[in-house]
Amino acid sequence: MAVFVYAENINGVYKKAAFEAVSFAKAVADQAGDTVTAVSVNPTDSSDLLYKYGASNIINIKDEGLKNFSAKAYAQAVSEVANGNIIVFPHTTDASSIAPMLAVMNGYSLITNVLEAPESLSPFQVKRKAFSGKGFMHAKAEGTGVIVTVSQNAFGVKENAVSGSEEVKNLSVANEDTKVISHEQSSGKLDLKEAEIVVSAGRGLKGPENWGMIEDLANVLGAATACSKPVSDIGWRPHTEHVGQTGKAIAPNLYIAVGISGAIQHLAGVNSSKTIVVINSDPEAPFFKSADYGVVGDSFQIIPALTEKIKALKG
Amino acid sequence: MKILVCISSVPDTTSKINFTADKSAFDKNGIQWVINPLDEFALTKAIKLQESQGATVTVINVGDAVTEPVIRKALAIGANDAVRVNLDPKDSFSTAKEIAAVVQNGGYDLILCGKESIDYNGGSVPGMVAQLLNQPFVNASVGLDVNGSKATAVREIEGGKETISVKLPAVIAGQKGLVDEKDLIIPNMRGIMSARTKPLQVVEPASSEVKVQGVSYDSVPPRAAVKMVSPDNLDELVRLLHEEAKVI
Ligand SMILES: Cc1cc2nc3c(=O)[nH]c(=O)nc-3n(C[C@H](O)[C@H](O)[C@H](O)COP(=O)(O)OP(=O)(O)OC[C@H]3O[C@@H](n4cnc5c(N)ncnc54)[C@H](O)[C@@H]3O)c2cc1C
Numbered sequence: 297m298a299v300f301v302y303a304e305n306i307n308g309v310y311k312k313a314a315f316e317a318v319s320f321a322k323a324v325a326d327q328a329g330d331t332v333t334a335v336s337v338n339p340t341d342s343s344d345l346l347y348k349y350g351a352s353n354i355i356n357i358k359d360e361g362l363k364n365f366s367a368k369a370y371a372q373a374v375s376e377v378a379n380g381n382i383i384v385f386p387h388t389t390d391a392s393s394i395a396p397m398l399a400v401m402n403g404y405s406l407i408t409n410v411l412e413a414p415e416s417l418s419p420f421q422v423k424r425k426a427f428s429g430k431g432f433m434h435a436k437a438e439g440t441g442v443i444v445t446v447s448q449n450a451f452g453v454k455e456n457a458v459s460g461s462e463e464v465k466n467l468s469v470a471n472e473d474t475k476v477i478s479h480e481q482s483s484g485k486l487d488l489k490e491a492e493i494v495v496s497a498g499r500g501l502k503g504p505e506n507w508g509m510i511e512d513l514a515n516v517l518g519a520a521t522a523c524s525k526p527v528s529d530i531g532w533r534p535h536t537e538h539v540g541q542t543g544k545a546i547a548p549n550l551y552i553a554v555g556i557s558g559a560i561q562h563l564a565g566v567n568s569s570k571t572i573v574v575i576n577s578d579p580e581a582p583f584f585k586s587a588d589y590g591v592v593g594d595s596f597q598i599i600p601a602l603t604e605k606i607k608a609l610k611g
Numbered sequence: 612m613k614i615l616v617c618i619s620s621v622p623d624t625t626s627k628i629n630f631t632a633d634k635s636a637f638d639k640n641g642i643q644w645v646i647n648p649l650d651e652f653a654l655t656k657a658i659k660l661q662e663s664q665g666a667t668v669t670v671i672n673v674g675d676a677v678t679e680p681v682i683r684k685a686l687a688i689g690a691n692d693a694v695r696v697n698l699d700p701k702d703s704f705s706t707a708k709e710i711a712a713v714v715q716n717g718g719y720d721l722i723l724c725g726k727e728s729i730d731y732n733g734g735s736v737p738g739m740v741a742q743l744l745n746q747p748f749v750n751a752s753v754g755l756d757v758n759g760s761k762a763t764a765v766r767e768i769e770g771g772k773e774t775i776s777v778k779l780p781a782v783i784a785g786q787k788g789l790v791d792e793k794d795l796i797i798p799n800m801r802g803i804m805s806a807r808t809k810p811l812q813v814v815e816p817a818s819s820e821v822k823v824q825g826v827s828y829d830s831v832p833p834r835a836a837v838k839m840v841s842p843d844n845l846d847e848l849v850r851l852l853h854e855e856a857k858v859i
Contacts, residue, residue, distance in 0.1 A: 306769065311769075365773070367738060367741075367748045367749070368742070368747055368748055388769065389750065389751050389766075389769060390768070392750070393738055393750035394738075396703070396707075396736075396737070396739045397738045397739070397741060397742040399735070399822075400707075401742060405704075406704070406735050406739075406823065407823055408735055425732060426731050426732055427729070427730060427732070428729050429831070430627075430628040430831060431637075431828055431829065433828050434827045435824065435825060436823065436824045436825075437822065438822050438823065439822065472778070473747035473781070474747045474775050474777050476773055477776055478773070478774045479771070479772075479774075480771045480772050480773070482770055487770055489769070517859060529791075529792040535767075535788045541624050542624070542648045542649065542787065543787070549858045550852070550856070550858035560624070560625055560627075570856075570858070571856040574837075584837050584839075588837060588838065589837065589838050589848060590837045590838070590839045591841075591842050591845075592842065593842030597842070598842055601845055602845050605845050609849055
């Protein structure tokens, strides 16, 4: 039962989500008594990075035509080299765009948002997130071929070094339907979905001019920043920072919520966080019921003080 | 131009999610159904194209008769007509197949979807429809313009945005940003009245192949009781995060 995994890279550099997907694939392969083959499109990173997490074969697709992303062309390319019964993807934006197309192309079952190693291999059954994090589903695949996408920060990155070898495949996949016109990447910003720590703020902050202290706290923690929905609706922060049921679902190790009430729709996207800290002036704020640690007080005093104390801890 | 908007009927966002006693299914008791919030962005975008380019907008839902109020709401928002495929969908693939079958008979130039539905969070139907129709697919779209047989879509990427030119027909899956939240259309009385007489065609499913089954469901276990820390003792909070939770 050959296990394949899509090792996503950005501009040639593997994402943390790729290492997590390889870690997951290795767990599946161990269950199946087989090995992991990783597939990557135009990587520049060293293959050693994938051996480290358990991929023993690596197929590097080289294709100038795939310099720019196209879900359809990438699905085509992956399908040409990944002929396993199980193909693992991370649940990133790009990978979760390719996976459904590939599933149809190969006639495979597709199970997305997977949280844990499979409960059984035949039939293939696995636990996944559902109802925007308000519940879990145990999903069973019909038939033999299965594609899964692994929810980010759920399974974790697990070192499991193997010795491996790399193969380069030159492809030239037709990519005529879509053309990238421009590409803007804000450099230096931590990817919210990959971040281990997220500092998030809501309408309690009163205005966009007060986000400096949130960014300062995030900086000392090496964290990404996020916000509640009304904050991005009013335009205080970009849409990309909106977390919750209708925004991004995240699962960092630490989520610090400042001036956020904890409405059910907000919780839905963040309650998979391992540790939750809530800072709110209202002792009745519903968020305290879903928190591990709470502080009742004014964020305008608490956040700068907390930032100083963490800075001191980090020396 | 003919636009098809795929809408899903989902539990409203305030719903507490419960499962049946034997955990084999989602418990639909007492649930209010709404248009999947991400689909509303797609629907509003379609109505804007209807206004600016004279497009016709058809909504499609794969669902049993229980979903008709949600379809009527989409008509009240401004869609011209609707198709319901009479099947309580069991997985993303069966849903996608039904939508693709309707598209094949209808000749649509643009298929708009929400990026994922907030119930089963498959995020799979749009990409599957695109592949079944052999059309290009842009996911996580936060901007869209149509110009003749071409569209320009903006998609969200990790840490940025990408602008793409797409040949039509194509499948675009949207989210907030495709239109602004403030531009979402709330149906008025006239819309609601006219929705009652707009055509809603019910078609029987073309196939019933299922690829994934929900075997059982669990609720999220409750968190341990919150530990409150005094705002005058933030050293204690830092200690707890460092020594107890070990997250900093
Ligand atoms: C269809 C739909 C989908 C939705 N999806 C989402 C979603 O994905 N994500 C999301 O976040 N929301 C979502 N919502 C909105 C959600 O219901 C809440 O309205 C929202 O989460 C509230 O945001 P907030 O907590 O920032 O603001 P508020 O509810 O205004 O709360 C602000 C909080 O800040 C506190 N505060 C005020 N001043 C201070 C101070 N100085 N220091 C500390 N605390 C202070 C207040 O006590 C209050 O608790 C959705 C709603 C709907 C209808």
